[in-house]
Amino acid sequence: MTPFSYQRPERIDQAIALHGPQSRYIAGGTNLLDLMKENVLQPGQLIDINGLPLREIERTAEGGLRIGALVSNADLAWHPQIEQRYPLLSKAILAGASPQLRNMASTGGNLLQRTRCYYFYDTATPCNKREPGSGCSARDGRNRIHAILGASEHCAAVHPSDMCVALAALDARVHVEGTHGKRRLELVDFHRLPGDQPQQDNVLIEGELITAIELPVEGFASHCAYLKVRDRASYAFALVSVAAALEMDGDIIRRGRIALGGVAHKPWRLEEAEELLNGKRAEPECFAAAADRLLQGAQPLADNAFKIDLARRAIVRALTEAAGGTVR
Amino acid sequence: MNSANSPLGKPLDRVDGPLKVTGKACYAAEAEVPGLLYGAVVSSSIARGRIKGIDAAAAEALPGVRLVLTHQNRPPVASYDEPYEDDDAADGSPFRPLYNDRVLYSGQPLALVVAETQALARHAASLVRIEYEVEAHQTDLQAAREQAHDAPAELPEPRGDFDSACAAAAKRVDCEYGTPVEHHNPMEPHASIVQYQPGGELLIHDKTQGVQNCQRYLEQVFDMQGKIRVLSPFVGGAFGSGLRPQYQLPLAVMAALKLKASVRVELTRQQMFTFGYRPRTFQQLKLAADGEGRLRAIEHKAIGQTSRFEDFTEHEVEWSGMLYACDNVRLGYRLAPLDVYTPLDMRAPGATIGVYALECAMDELAHEVGIDPLELRLRNYTDINGNEGKRYSSKELRACYQQGAERFGWSRRPAQPRSLRDGHQLVGMGMATGVWEAMQMPASARACLDADGRLLVTSATADIGTGTYTAMTQIAADAMGLSMAEVEFRLGDSSLPQAPLEGGSATVSSVGSAVQRACAGLRQKLLDAVQQSPASPFTGANLETVEFVDGQLRLKSGEHAVPLRDIVQVSGALEAEASVKPDEKRDAWATGTHSAVFVEVRVDEDLGTIKVSRVVSAIAAGRIVNPKTAGNQIVGGVVWGIGQALHEETLIDHRLGRYMNHNLAEYHIPVNADIPEIDVIFVEEHDEIVNDLGSKGVGEIGIVGVAAAVANAIYNATGKRVRDLPITLDKVL
Amino acid sequence: MSENSSAAGQTCTISLELNGERRELQVQPWTTLLDLLRDQLGLTGTKKGCDHGQCGACTVLLDGRRINSCLTLAVMHDGASLTTIEGLASEATLHPLQAAFVKHDAFQCGYCTPGQICSAAGLAAENRASSRDEIREHMSGNLCRCGAYPNILAAIEDALPTLRGQEGAQ
Structure with missing residues (x-):
């Protein structure tokens, strides 16, 4: 690691004030230190935010939950309110990483995970995300794990989080605070597509700090499923993952949500696809139609065409499971 | 001796277990050395070319950085190939770290930064700038197939007439199988600590499977005869990666010599992908049989990758000439040199991939003939190794088939692929045969009974997790009639009696025989000692009329007994050393270990995910010294086989000539959740030919055949043949 | 600080x-x-x-x-x-997990072993895994290249009741 200075403020405003162009906030550190050891990131200053009062999980006025950004992934997944009201989130978190990493990683940090693209991690290779303008090695290289949706000629990386896929399906919101004050963003708008600025994973402005994630009242607790397809049974990133959430009225879908992981630079949702579920009988044909719509425009690279078919099958499976009732 | 109290053959706990579970076992990078400096390796980013310049100024300017070592300022090293040729060297010109400005492969060590802390060394290493003259490279075996040459391997001559037998046969299979590059990836990264002694001698803590191999290598390369001692008491896994001295060792020595200080060089996980590996191969199998499945002709042709500087060969195709009865056999093996490092023996080298291809082809043949795959093996059973024309000293493979099939419930296998389901899962069953050699190498051991009656047995072998400490303690305790607690076995020190590389499943056979022989010598000395006294009741006795049991020397007649401790209290410590070579009686026989592996898989019919749900592995490996540790070896081999079948592949970007998934997040080895219950059966196998112990070794046989059994089970589940490993879900969708 | x-x-x-x-x-x-x-x-x-x-x-x-x-x-x-x-057990005795790892030969080379044991101690404290499949999943953050997984599973299964008994008693 490149040497850096270290500060540990106790108040949010102090943390934000400390932040400069060479700074990074550190919470769990599980991805940041990983990248610093590879010299992918070389911040001059780390601002340790673990002293900030961001560890509460509280009820919001409207009846949802506000989750402090420093709540660990494990604590969140096993929180009684999450397990009972938002099992989709719990399942997604527990499908990711390992118990050790989930004990360390923070809620806010999970949103800021960087891609697992091989080239991003290897400083000996060109990568636009790491070094803008150097080129995208993945596009004509090893791209079995890369994006099929929303990629650009500059970047084909995928966002690696499981938690964010569930948060996207749940219409979660992100609370951030910076020198210009506080903002509240929809999670689906938080991450961005690579376009010609793949170095930007999300819409945060320099120095902004994630303070909380907010969950709306509706948790789809009785009909949800998180399906993660990967190369080994555990401790591997998703090739494709699906968060499926349904509000059922008998066997009729009143409202449906589908979010995909492992296929794009951000959790992938499409309202038009979900509308194909609403008011329909929960059966494979309806699920397949929604899947086809969601995957419309998918563009495979040399090694990842299978992801399109796989995603389609996974969507149908996840929706079928969700329709059958949440497995507790 | 092998009395009722003998520990031999008992499922005893590992003697080094308490040290390992408490964190007290000390591995190579962990020796406490005062004033230690730390090295960090700078690796090449290109696959082929020359170093035009190295700018180390920024690194050297950091306080605490002591040295940036390159080919320009390294200490003198040998310039001919021979000094670099270690006990496991391939044909050719061995790689010489920091020798000159040539870049031979991506990841090659080009500089070593030495600093006062590891963190500083790593940081400084990131500041070293290397300017290259880049040359065109080739790392793709597929693209270089035409440039292949015959491997310098001693293949059996073709026997019979393959072409006409094949043409005349009723049933034929002709398939090509592909296997990827795999890396050993032991959990412990390779590391060396070179402890610089006041007189200039070097005491070295290294991760290796052969302390004397490393010692000789360094003595030759650095012209330091008699000044080097290598220690390696604990090895955090190796699987072949420690058979040759790896580059961190000479780098650490260079730095220590240059600085006259003690230096540690520990590779990063990424750098664990910058030396030997299992090579990528393509294998063509042609099997021809009559209508009943009797093999008429076999052709097995392999092409593997190697480096530009060495021809790495392994026993890859020979298995097809020995496993079944067949009169017409033709084997071929070619190598294509690429701009990569030389491959390296990796768990059951050659057999792991060669038998995979053969056993998949046999499954395809069974389907072609329309008989059960196990029945096909039985119809072609032989007790003769056709390559050598010799009968096996023992071969209880038939018992493996029978007991394994029964335990597994093979009779319940559906003959028709894709006909057994459980919900979304397609269930399939597959089997394969495994085979490995039963080798023995020359080895020595020393046994010393001290004045307190404690036995110390030593040999310069290794325990890489294989249970050498425990097995040798058992053999010695048995030989001397002592309890396990009264015996200590020491290894991993180049100053101990000569031992071969710890590999090839030959350690129990080689070192175990030497331990046995040394103990026999010690028994004679003890008897001689008691006979010193004129009135000894043992006067006239010889080793045939006495026995060593329960810590005593006694007449078999039962009239007299004397505790060994009493003998040495009078005589002082007694010691015997023995060197053992394979007995000539072996020459008339073929020797080998065998297995039958049965696997059940569950394949999600929509998602393609594959789960191995049951494994039975029946093993014939002679006498098992310790069923607990040996069973664990087999289980580990099966886990490796599952990884080979489903997970492991080092991905290379041929444009860059560089491995891209060089970490443990993207180079997938199985995790706990991938592994089902694994049922190991050791069938009875009595062998008086292989060695006095009748023991053949179990480190390799556990993996051989497993990947084929998994692939065959996947075919049975899905009706799909996937002929290139690993079988990832996209290949079965 | x-x-x-x-x-x-x-x-x-x-x-x-x-x-x-x-x-x-x-x-x-x-x-x-x-x-x-x-x-x-x-x-x-x-x-x-x-x-x-x-x-x-x-x-x-x-x-x-x-x-x-x-x-x-x-x-x-x-x-x-x-x-x-080093601090899991008192000097003279092995922690129940350490003893179970020895008894079940839940390792070969021993290099992943301290991590496996500490991880299993964490698993016991979490109290979220009881069945074999749950233990397998919750131990999947610890690679064992020697492949001793079935023995690791057996050792943890063996030690869990003792560990949970100890916690209940505290």
């Missing part, structure tokens, strides 16, 4: 309760907990397998919870309590 700057950069003083003993330690900001243990304190029972949170060999218990010590900075844990393999 106190700080001072020197030519070699910032150094910080932290206080750790390490295996039951309160220690004042000087660390640089970039010193990982793992490097502090192995290189600075000579506590080499905690292993470095990948240094990137991808193998679990460096697992320790931080305030009773299992974490990867390679992916956290020592300076971030001023005032914390840390248990490593």
Whole structure:
């Protein structure tokens, strides 16, 4: 690691004030230190935010939950309110990483995970995300794990989080605070597509700090499923993952949500696809139609065409499971 | 001796277990050395070319950085190939770290930064700038197939007439199988600590499977005869990666010599992908049989990758000439040199991939003939190794088939692929045969009974997790009639009696025989000692009329007994050393270990995910010294086989000539959740030919055949043949 | 925590309760907990397998919870309590997990073993895994290249009732 200075403020405003162009906030550190050891990131200053009062999980006025950004992934997944009201989130978190990493990683940090693209991690290779303008090695290289949706000629990386896929399906919101004050963003708008600025994973402005994630009242607790397809049974990133959430009225879908992981630079949702579920009988044909719509425009690279078919099958499976009732 | 109290053959706990579970076992990078400096390796980013310049100024300017070592300022090293040729060297010109400005492969060590802390060394290493003259490279075996040459391997001559037998046969299979590059990836990264002694001698803590191999290598390369001692008491896994001295060792020595200080060089996980590996191969199998499945002709042709500087060969195709009865056999093996490092023996080298291809082809043949795959093996059973024309000293493979099939419930296998389901899962069953050699190498051991009656047995072998400490303690305790607690076995020190590389499943056979022989010598000395006294009741006795049991020397007649401790209290410590070579009686026989592996898989019919749900592995490996540790070896081999079948592949970007998934997040080895219950059966196998112990070794046989059994089970589940490993879900969708 | 700057950069003083003993330690900001243990304190029972949170060999218990010590900075844990393999049991006796690992031969080379054992201790404290499949899943953050997984599973299954009994008694 490149040497850096270290500060540990106790108040949010102090943390934000400390932040400069060479700074990074550190919470769990599980991805940041990983990248610093590879010299992918070389911040001059780390601002340790673990002293900030961001560890509460509280009820919001409207009846949802506000989750402090420093709540660990494990604590969140096993929180009684999450397990009972938002099992989709719990399942997604527990499908990711390992118990050790989930004990360390923070809620806010999970949103800021960087891609697992091989080239991003290897400083000996060109990568636009790491070094803008150097080129995208993945596009004509090893791209079995890369994006099929929303990629650009500059970047084909995928966002690696499981938690964010569930948060996207749940219409979660992100609370951030910076020198210009506080903002509240929809999670689906938080991450961005690579376009010609793949170095930007999300819409945060320099120095902004994630303070909380907010969950709306509706948790789809009785009909949800998180399906993660990967190369080994555990401790591997998703090739494709699906968060499926349904509000059922008998066997009729009143409202449906589908979010995909492992296929794009951000959790992938499409309202038009979900509308194909609403008011329909929960059966494979309806699920397949929604899947086809969601995957419309998918563009495979040399090694990842299978992801399109796989995603389609996974969507149908996840929706079928969700329709059958949440497995507790 | 092998009395009722003998520990031999008992499922005893590992003697080094308490040290390992408490964190007290000390591995190579962990020796406490005062004033230690730390090295960090700078690796090449290109696959082929020359170093035009190295700018180390920024690194050297950091306080605490002591040295940036390159080919320009390294200490003198040998310039001919021979000094670099270690006990496991391939044909050719061995790689010489920091020798000159040539870049031979991506990841090659080009500089070593030495600093006062590891963190500083790593940081400084990131500041070293290397300017290259880049040359065109080739790392793709597929693209270089035409440039292949015959491997310098001693293949059996073709026997019979393959072409006409094949043409005349009723049933034929002709398939090509592909296997990827795999890396050993032991959990412990390779590391060396070179402890610089006041007189200039070097005491070295290294991760290796052969302390004397490393010692000789360094003595030759650095012209330091008699000044080097290598220690390696604990090895955090190796699987072949420690058979040759790896580059961190000479780098650490260079730095220590240059600085006259003690230096540690520990590779990063990424750098664990910058030396030997299992090579990528393509294998063509042609099997021809009559209508009943009797093999008429076999052709097995392999092409593997190697480096530009060495021809790495392994026993890859020979298995097809020995496993079944067949009169017409033709084997071929070619190598294509690429701009990569030389491959390296990796768990059951050659057999792991060669038998995979053969056993998949046999499954395809069974389907072609329309008989059960196990029945096909039985119809072609032989007790003769056709390559050598010799009968096996023992071969209880038939018992493996029978007991394994029964335990597994093979009779319940559906003959028709894709006909057994459980919900979304397609269930399939597959089997394969495994085979490995039963080798023995020359080895020595020393046994010393001290004045307190404690036995110390030593040999310069290794325990890489294989249970050498425990097995040798058992053999010695048995030989001397002592309890396990009264015996200590020491290894991993180049100053101990000569031992071969710890590999090839030959350690129990080689070192175990030497331990046995040394103990026999010690028994004679003890008897001689008691006979010193004129009135000894043992006067006239010889080793045939006495026995060593329960810590005593006694007449078999039962009239007299004397505790060994009493003998040495009078005589002082007694010691015997023995060197053992394979007995000539072996020459008339073929020797080998065998297995039958049965696997059940569950394949999600929509998602393609594959789960191995049951494994039975029946093993014939002679006498098992310790069923607990040996069973664990087999289980580990099966886990490796599952990884080979489903997970492991080092991905290379041929444009860059560089491995891209060089970490443990993207180079997938199985995790706990991938592994089902694994049922190991050791069938009875009595062998008086292989060695006095009748023991053949179990480190390799556990993996051989497993990947084929998994692939065959996947075919049975899905009706799909996937002929290139690993079988990832996209290949079965 | 106190700080001072020197030519070699910032150094910080932290206080750790390490295996039951309160220690004042000087660390640089970039010193990982793992490097502090192995290189600075000579506590080499905690292993470095990948240094990137991808193998679990460096697992320790931080305030009773299992974490990867390679992916956290020592300076971030001023005032914390840390248990490593060296502190799991009292000097004379083995921890029930250590004894079960020996009994079931739940290792070969031993390099992943301290991490496996600390991880299993964390698993026991979490009380979220009881069935064999649950234990397998919850132990999947610890790679074992020797492939001793079935024996690791057996050892943990064997020790869990004892561990949970101990907790119930406390």
